[in-house]
Amino acid sequence: MTGCIRLRHIWGKRPDLEAPITPALPPLHRLPFAPARPPRPTTLADGTPAWLVTLYHDVRKVLTDARFTRDDLHAVGNGGGNAEITGNPASMFNLNGADHRRLRLTIQRAFTPRAVESWRPWVAESVRRAVDDLAAGGPPADLVAAFTRPVPFAVTSRLMALDGVDEARLHHWSRAIVAEDEYRDDAAMAEFTDYAAELIARRRRAPGDDLVSGLVRAADEDGGLPEAWLVYLVCGLAGSGNDSVTGALGNAFVHLLGDRPSCWPRLADPAVAERATERLLHHIPLGDDDVTTRRAVEAVDLGGVPIPAGAVVAVSLNSANRDPAVFPDGGLDADLAAPLAAPTLAFSAGPHYCLGAWRVRMEMCEALRHLATALPGLRLADPGAPIGWQLGGTTRSPSGLPVVW
Template sequence: MSSAAADTGTEPGTETSPGTETCTETDTCTEPRQSHPLPPLHRLPVTPAQPPHPTTLPDGTPAWLVTRYHDVRQVLGDPRLTRSGLHEVGTAGSTADVAANPASLFNQDGAAHRRLRATVQKAFTPRAIAGWQPWVASAVQQTVDALLAAGPPADLVTAFTRPVPFAVTTRLMGLDGDGPDRLDERQLRHWTLALLAQGGDPTPEQGRALAEFGAFTEELIERRRRAPGPDLVSRLVRAADQDGGIPADALAFLVLGLTASGNESVTGALGNALVYLLGERPEHWPRLADPGITEHTAERLLHFIPLGDDEATVRRATAPVEVGGVTIPTGAVVAASLGSANRDPAVFPAGIAADLAAPLDAPTLAFSVGPHFCIGAWRVRLEMRESLRRLATALPGLRLTTPVEQLGWQLGGTTRSPAAIPVSW
């Protein structure tokens, strides 16, 4: 999801939303711009699945566009197609942006990437993830209970899709205590939006936010080094210190990305899923009380509904590579369209309109594949499943009170999510 780089949440893209507006120097940039009207993300047209062919990226870079499922899967897993040196290609990002920062795990390949990735995997052991699952479920249930106690009507964004991932993020990173590490939702969101913004050099306000977030993260890492706890930051610091050779900026940016992109990615994925379910598949909503149905539904929604209007990720060929019967020459940039691949009719003939309780016809590429597979995929999937099941169980009659076509959208650098989801029950 999300995403931010795939390694930390979601794949960044190369296409810009037609409704996106950028902040000016007079803006505070504490919230993304809202735009009316835009189609919901599940209705976005995608580039048809076809053989690789030449295209031009938004920044003018010539590239080969790859759209078919099996071709995109090959591109994402082929070691001859790398991310190194591409952090400024495709979009007008700045080094403050997760997708454009060379210190990001997403923008590394080869030995450096394998070393950092192996360090991260030591923090995300199956045993650790299993231990986190009960309190993720508890955080979701507490949010559901608070929603019920407040009563209808409600806005699911402020009452659910933001509080759930915030509670999980702060607990996971050890930022929910009473000490100097404690973060409130407004502060984290302010820093997150600055970090995930795209569009050139940061504004003065964004620059101040990024400096604050960076300083907070560096101090957090040092405190965890001196006094480790059971949180993820402590596990990452311990693994990095044991392995050695992990640059300080890479570790700091990893903590930044996991804190920010995981939070925002889940908010977007959950909000977009709720808009689709309540707006276009209301008959399916009560069925989500069944855990088995919820598992398949969550996977289908993560597969078919992108996180934002950006849908491609770029690689560079280090040698001639044949993809889908077309030879990509050495040095060429390749843009792999995840959105098109996940809707390739040759692989997913029924599309999003199929039975949401049925398993996918093939594994999703929403979290990438290969060396840059999203390390936070487990979290997005878990929060989506728990949120949909527990909310549908508590409120089987939940309904939208505003037509989908009239919803406003918050436009970030790599995500687009509903600004509000007005509901009643």
């Protein structure tokens, strides 16, 4: 989601993006990451020299310390494979300082804790409807087509009141905003931004209780927010948010049903579902991309290592989330219901903390709980079958997941 996106993995070969089924690609919960060690020199995919930061406390410092900035880094480190959402300088992902704070404040006025909590009943209702539809259709079923795509679409549509947009169109637009250069679809992005601009205009004329109305109201009350930023923000929240939740759900099911099927019925317990959600989000990344970059605006001591002014630092959130000094319990091999030893960095930290973290947590927890309650016997139709992956964007998720019960 906006603020949750990472750049390309800085070491290792890029996967084949065109193969519909790629058994050589491991599930995301099995990806190797750099070990958590003190900062050391590295080279990014485009040849940029950088400092690789992997220890939990070092990564957290980089993300929260004002001496590290995102300024002028939208084209650094990606090796020519940046997505629209990460490569566009107007994206909130790339804004920094006063501009970022102004846009962030506008969003926070719409994302109040009271507003977020008021959305919980219809998020749960959207999940229940998808569960009922899946069960009524009977086995076998494709869990992606029947569940991991419909649930985020229903939530996004209700949250933002996306008039006249069906699931196929939003999926098409979502893929456009997260697509890497090889898969750029300028026509789809033009459609998406035109739709967002028209939606904003309609909400100004006739506001409702949806998120877009709240964003427009906050932006107009504050004044001075460029309209292009608001349009791009609506696209990011609708498109990237929809794609990210689909990916998070799909990859969670790959792990749960593929590696730990005996744990599945336990998720009907609300407390187990809540703690399992946090552990799954902590350990399963959204894609193969691994790092996010910052620049040191002055010399900084980082874990005893001097980082010179102007240096690029590449922080690995996934390495930090596996730092054995902070998380000694064995990761996903531990009890899914065991609480994490420290706050996850899966949603980043500091000024660029993911705005949609609440949404991913809420939807995944409700999805796991309601589906495990309704279908305790849910299992993969063919546990040994290779997984086909949806590729070409900032997320990687199963393109299909045949199940029975």
